[in-house]
Amino acid sequence: MAAKATDQEFLEIIAKTVVSNPDAVAVERTVDEMGVLLTLKVDPADMGYIIGRKGQTAQAIRTLLKIVGAKNNARVNLKIYEPEGSQRPARGERRESAGIDTSSVDDLKI
Secondary structure, three states, X not given: OOOOOHHHHHHHXXXXXXXXXXXXXXXXXXXXXXXXEEEEEOXXXXXXXXXXXXXXXXXXXHHHHXXXXXXXXXOEEEEEOOOOOOOOOOHHHHHHHOOOOOOOOOOOOO
């Protein structure tokens, strides 16, 4: 059993290293006909650390998990649990909330 759960332990180690609140990290592992599904739950304040800029951190973690799965002849997928009621700002709102003044280019006709 220990050899099969290496993907779960691997994900826990990575996630706990990346986030600010490692005690809130939880990984659920389910196996079905599609392969292994790892569901990662972190503190809502740490979601940005796990996802990364433009999703690059999440994509890197998924790539590493696929390599771990390939070594064990398993298809490993990662689902990052998003708490119910969490809201991500729309793309336009992100610029405004970051304090970037876009008023000079808003009326540009290209």
